[in-house]
Amino acid sequence: MKNLLTTSIISLALSASIAFSSVASDNPADQINSQADYNKEITDIVFYYTPDALAFYSGDLEKLHSFIKHEVINNNSAFDGGSIPIARRIAAIMPATDLPNSDWANLELTDLNLLVTILDAFPVSLSETADTILPYKASHYVVVTAKRNTTVNGESIGYANIGGRYSVIVATPQANYLLAHELGHNDGLMHSVGDTDRKLTDYAVGTTCGGEGTVMWYSGGAIFSNPEIERNGEACGEAGVADVAASYKESMGTLFANRSWPFLYNQTIRERTGTATLSLPSSNVTEGEDLTVEIQWNNAPENASIELYTQAVDSGASLDDYTQTMVRVHYTGEAITTVTIATTDDEAYELDELVNVGIRYGSGVSTQADVESITISSDDAGQPGAFDFSAKTLTIAEGSSKEITINRTGGSDGELSIRVYTESGTATSGDFTSIDETIIFLNGETSKTISIETVNDSANEGNETFTLNIEADASLLGNDTTLTVTIDDSADVPAVVTPPTENKSSGGSSSIFMLLATLLTLLIRTNTQQK
Structure with a gap:
């Protein structure tokens, strides 16, 4: 069977619109040791990263891993949002250069057929020797690469086999829902009702709601189409028209369980015994x-x-x-x-x-x-010095700012970093601009300045205080590592209200006389009652 190839293209102007932050820091499915221990069907993914994908993250493997991990987390978040009983799990992350006969420097992103040829030739049988192969099969194989080509109106960001097991996603500055989109194509999902390709169901397509797309829509999104979900008062799907959530759930006991198209390549996860x-x-x-x-x-x-x-x-x-x-x-x-x-x-x-x-x-x-x-x-000797503020106290008029110097005395060997942070006292965070930053002293540097800003308000609060602190290795702390800052609120003393000048006309004098007469009458009545 020839698998169709679908391309995900998003305009450069819209690329930021799908760069959602991840919703969790860890993927619960990664901790599952047996399918029997979990109430969702787990599908394993093997990731291969190309040299240019690693270069996109400046060679930092941690950043590359974080992108991959949070793409998986976001995919599972989209499943959870639609009550879809599937969870993705990372089986392995490997350099694509480990694959045989692969020339990743010249491989174009559009050449997915070459990728399929490479992966199909890659032995993943449990009977093979462990030092040459990944020792189990996965449901999906995903290549993470850098952007390879552009079109006139947009940028290619992903490719996938419809009903297959291979896909490609482009590395981005932060995780989004691109993996969910491309693996959705593997699972027989399409962009919109206008797509005539074979689908999981006739309504296994994306849509828009509340001014945004869903996962399978052309511009991507954070949820699968589902008429039971609303965004800005608009349903995110229509029963029998655009309902990916129902398409998945209706297929779990049939196509998914029987490993029928588009789930032909789904593999049961390997038990961790x-x-x-x-x-x-x-x-x-x-x-x-x-x-x-x-x-x-x-x-x-x-x-x-x-x-x-x-x-x-x-x-x-x-x-x-x-x-x-x-x-x-x-x-x-x-x-x-x-x-x-x-x-x-x-x-x-x-x-x-x-x-x-x-x-x-x-x-x-x-x-x-x-x-x-x-x-x-370190095996190198030196005198790193100690860090202090140039003063123990500092007074700043409310609404103003001042600088304080951090001194490094007794030595300046080595590049060192310290943390400088504020803590509330009688002044709270609304009275000053909070500080929490790492300051790096290069080798030989002996001082740096930091600006402290206060916030002006109309309340008469009196003088208030907060502290600025230095945090570092104990051997680097001097004697004055806490600065007490006083916010001078004297400019907010309430204005003295001066009563209006007395009217000296005859009318004014008459009014005062009548008031005195009334008070005298009340006094006489009180004395009479007491007798």
């Missing part, structure tokens, strides 16, 4: 030495594997300090697999720095003790 545990022989290493990581296998089935990765820590080691890693590690029959990760020996003085090492996305095994921290110690 064993465990893989991360272990560090040492949690400290000197720069220039290799980090040693051990994977301990227990009851691991043949061809089990996990992904080993490194992860940056806030204010920790930079990517220049170690070899960033995201690689599959395969079980070869030995109880322990040892992997080394190189660190960089440089000449710059640095404090001890942290980097995380973890394992995830197990095939045949669940992951235990899946994240550990390693300290990289």
